[in-house]
Amino acid sequence: DAGVTQSPTHLIKTRGQQVTLRCSPKSGHDTVSWYQQALGQGPQFIFQYYEEEERQRGNFPDRFSGHQFPNYSSELNVNALLLGDSALYLCASSLGASVYGYTFGSGTRLTVV
Amino acid sequence: QQQVKQSPQSLIVQKGGISIINCAYENTAFDYFPWYQQFPGKGPALLIAIRPDVSEKKEGRFTISFNKSAKQFSLHIMDSQPGDSATYFCAPFLGSWGKLQFGAGTQVVVTP
Numbered sequence: 238d239a240g241v242t243q244s245p246t247h248l249i250k251t252r253g254q255q256v257t258l259r260c261s262p263k264s265g266h267d268t269v270s271w272y273q274q275a276l277g278q279g280p281q282f283i284f285q286y287y288e289e290e291e292r293q294r295g296n297f298p299d300r301f302s303g304h305q306f307p308n309y310s311s312e313l314n315v316n317a318l319l320l321g322d323s324a325l326y327l328c329a330s331s332l333g334a335s336v337y338g339y340t341f342g343s344g345t346r347l348t349v350v
Numbered sequence: 351q352q353q354v355k356q357s358p359q360s361l362i363v364q365k366g367g368i369s370i371i372n373c374a375y376e377n378t379a380f381d382y383f384p385w386y387q388q389f390p391g392k393g394p395a396l397l398i399a400i401r402p403d404v405s406e407k408k409e410g411r412f413t414i415s416f417n418k419s420a421k422q423f424s425l426h427i428m429d430s431q432p433g434d435s436a437t438y439f440c441a442p443f444l445g446s447w448g449k450l451q452f453g454a455g456t457q458v459v460v461t462p
Contacts, residue, residue, distance in 0.1 A: 241393070270449065279356075279439050279452030280394065292447060327393050334446035336382050341393030 239264060241330050241342035249348045250318050258313045258345045262330030266340070268292075269311040271303060272327040274344070280327055286311050287333070315347075323349045353377055356440050356453030364461050369427040371456045373440030376421065380442035383416060384450070385425045388437045394452075397438070398425070430460045 242261040250256050262269050268287045272280035282295035286305035305311045309330075315322055325344040332338060355374045363369045371385075384399035400407045400414045400423065407414045413426040423442075427434055437457050441450040 272450075272452075277455075279441070279455050280450070281452070282449040285447070285449065287447075293449065295449065329393075329450075336384075336443045336448065336450075339396070339450070341395065343391065343393050 241328055241340050243326075243328050243342040243345050245345060246343070247346045247348075249350060252318055252320060252349055254318050255314065255316045256318060256347060258315075258326050258328075258347070260311045260313070260328030260330075260342060262309050262311070262328075263338075263340045266330035266332050266338070267309050268331045268333060269305060269309065270329045270331070270339075271311070271313050272329065272341075273297070274325040274327055276324070283313070318349045320349050323347060354440060354442060354451050354453045356456055358456060359454070360457040360459070362459045362461060363430045365430060365432060367430050367460075369425075369430050369434070369458050369460075371425045371438055371440070371458075372422060373424065373442075373453055374420075374422045375442050375451075377442070377444065377451075378421065380444050380451070382443040382448075383414065383423045384441055384443065385412075385414065386439045386441055386452075388439065388455075394439060394441075427458070430458075432460045432462055434458060435460050 270285040271283040274280040284294040285292045327344045328342045386394035387397045388394040411428045416423040440453045
């Protein structure tokens with residue numbers, strides 16, 4: 238039973254560019270949440286998707302957007318990249334509203350130069 | 351406003367010793383109190399969690415102590431092993447469709 242799968246593992250982008258990160262949830266899960274973890278800090282909630290809609294959003298600018306597909310997979314898009322966007326981006330999946338079984342992927346390490 | 355304060359920032363303990371990490375929160379509506387363990391290059395993994403109607407929960411060498419009136423909960427790692435060397439996060443959760451509110455993390459190093 239595959240867990241949460243994220244791609245790519247690592248990514249280097251230039252300031253001002255756009256990036257798309259991908260997440261496949263754990264089998265049986267239908268809710269996807271995205272977190273940003275800066276170096277040496279705890280993860281910060283970006284947004285959550287359920288039934289292909291953004292359910293709730295953290296304190297992140299509109300440059301951060303997402304999408305959920307009918308198969309429950311999700312994408313995180315970041316436009317106009319800043320150096321400060323360099324971080325580990327984590328995807329977590331769960332079933333509906335429940336926190337039980339909340340499972341994280343290994344993340345995508347984004348470096349903006 | 352920081353809702354979750356975790357201490358200490360780092361901890362060095364000898365093999366066989368006890369590691370204690372504390373977490374203080376402000377939002378009394380939190381209703382689920384987990385601790386996550388994260389190894390370098392990996393995502394956080396649930397270690398142990400407690401509901402607010404229970405004051406203590408033990409799973410193997412890991413124990414959560416919960417003090418509702420003080421708005422604090424702590425993680426105790428007994429008989430610490432080198433394999434426990436990791437970063438630990440408290441991440442209280444609020445209700446249905448909530449989000450995990452992570453602390454800043456505690457880096458634990460267990461020396462042989």
